[in-house]
Amino acid sequence: MSRRKKPQNFLGTPATAPGPLGPQMLRAFSVIRRNPLEYLMSAWREFGDVVQFPIPRPPTYLVNDPDGVRRVLVGNGRNYGKSTIQYRSLSLVTGEGLLVADTPAWRHQRPLVQPAFHHETLEHIVGYIDIAVQRMFSRWDALPPGSVVDMDAAMMHGALEVVGRALFGTDLSGDADRLATATLSALDVVIARARVPITPPAWVPTPANRKLQSSVRELDGAVGRMMDERRRQPAEIPADMLDLLMGSRDDAGAGLTVTEIRDQVVTFIVAGHETVASALTWCWALLAQNPQVQRDLQAESDDVLGGRPATFADYGRLPFARAVFDEALRLYPPAWLITRKAHEADLLGGHEVPGGSLIILSPWLLHRHPVLWPDPDAFRPARFLDGEADRSALIPFGAGLRQCIGRDFAYVEGVLMLSSIAGSFAVEYPAGGRLPRAEPLVTVRPVGGLPLRVVRR
Numbered sequence: 001m002s003r004r005k006k007p008q009n010f011l012g013t014p015a016t017a018p019g020p021l022g023p024q025m026l027r028a029f030s031v032i033r034r035n036p037l038e039y040l041m042s043a044w045r046e047f048g049d050v051v052q053f054p055i056p057r058p059p060t061y062l063v064n065d066p067d068g069v070r071r072v073l074v075g076n077g078r079n080y081g082k083s084t085i086q087y088r089s090l091s092l093v094t095g096e097g098l099l100v101a102d103t104p105a106w107r108h109q110r111p112l113v114q115p116a117f118h119h120e121t122l123e124h125i126v127g128y129i130d131i132a133v134q135r136m137f138s139r140w141d142a143l144p145p146g147s148v149v150d151m152d153a154a155m156m157h158g159a160l161e162v163v164g165r166a167l168f169g170t171d172l173s174g175d176a177d178r179l180a181t182a183t184l185s186a187l188d189v190v191i192a193r194a195r196v197p198i199t200p201p202a203w204v205p206t207p208a209n210r211k212l213q214s215s216v217r218e219l220d221g222a223v224g225r226m227m228d229e230r231r232r233q234p235a236e237i238p239a240d241m242l243d244l245l246m247g248s249r250d251d252a253g254a255g256l257t258v259t260e261i262r263d264q265v266v267t268f269i270v271a272g273h274e275t276v277a278s279a280l281t282w283c284w285a286l287l288a289q290n291p292q293v294q295r296d297l298q299a300e301s302d303d304v305l306g307g308r309p310a311t312f313a314d315y316g317r318l319p320f321a322r323a324v325f326d327e328a329l330r331l332y333p334p335a336w337l338i339t340r341k342a343h344e345a346d347l348l349g350g351h352e353v354p355g356g357s358l359i360i361l362s363p364w365l366l367h368r369h370p371v372l373w374p375d376p377d378a379f380r381p382a383r384f385l386d387g388e389a390d391r392s393a394l395i396p397f398g399a400g401l402r403q404c405i406g407r408d409f410a411y412v413e414g415v416l417m418l419s420s421i422a423g424s425f426a427v428e429y430p431a432g433g434r435l436p437r438a439e440p441l442v443t444v445r446p447v448g449g450l451p452l453r454v455v456r457r
């Protein structure tokens, strides 16, 4: 990787790391818009593990130095907040939910939200996974044998069903359904905004902003009605995550406000639906390309599940399915971008970053770092079983204080869904089909979906 010398400062911001000059970055504008991940990858390859972009306010750095990434997330994590453009745009949909909350609000919320992710929630989702899988099988069985289905759409549907039921119990009709649709439609606007450098503020009545506002109104209305109903008929034993959020109290007996609960509910749909679906989609894309790995996954499923519905206890008995899920999370980490704002100056990968800097981290890039991963582009789940892989270098769920609260939820769902499906169906690319191109949206999505032939085993 070449290192280019930079001028001493850029519009008053000192250059402390190699990086592109202004005209070079302007020339790359169309790539940045079309595929920001491709641009970050090329910047890393050209300039090295710490790259400074020619942006004076805030000074902006890409950090892909393994020790630097750990320092930002773990070692010196308290120096890095979430007041960044990425999380501010997401908050147009999620409000001040746990994912985007900056430190003071987060410190108050996290202990109140934690009970919603306790062991019982994980046990409940096993049943929801089975419902989602059985429905998927009925749909596929109704098709002519060997039909091609869009696995991406199937995984999105399945994951929405699981997180929806985990949140709202079995009542997935009416408001719960509208809520999920409104969340996804609001997210579309947020993605579109992220693609253009200058967007009118959210209060300007552009068509996009009107769509955002009407979706957010719909969200507020649906969550409000569901909470009202539960207050009228409180559950004796909490049946789902919404009951747990509504009943959660801190040591002083205070709970989450109505707005805070609304923000968490929307956050769980945003953070817990497309992420799991995207990870599973890439698992199938990679399995279809690697028939031997698929056969090994099927063999484990046959041994452990033998075609019966999975139980919670099975989760620990499926190490190969877990390794496939981990390897897909490594190569296609759904959350491809993590940003932070540095409160104070710090030293990252040997380069000083000033206080106030925007720090860009990308699990996608770190998971391809040749220092951490031998043969980084190869799909080789066995690396997680033979001791080769250093798990601390795998950060699809982030790391440190702000690590994903839904990590165990995602693992249980991902591993059990993968193994249950592999036990009954094999997948292959139809003639001419191949691994789709990845597009970085809110998560990493396959361009054109994932059409695969599903064959009953």
Ligand code: HEM
Pocket: 098, 099, 100, 106, 110, 163, 267, 268, 269, 271, 272, 273, 275, 276, 279, 333, 334, 335, 338, 339, 395, 396, 397, 398, 399, 401, 402, 403, 404, 405, 406, 407, 409, 410
């Ligand atoms: C494969 C699936 C998932 C992936 C890849 C993923 C990824 C992530 C990442 C990278 C972060 C940290 C972001 C940062 O440091 O800035 C995060 C945080 C979070 N995730 Fe997940 N997530 C997944 C599943 C879930 C699920 C199932 C839920 C909930 C149902 C969830 C809810 C959250 C929440 C609430 C946070 C914020 C935690 C905090 O700051 O305290 N995620 N997730």
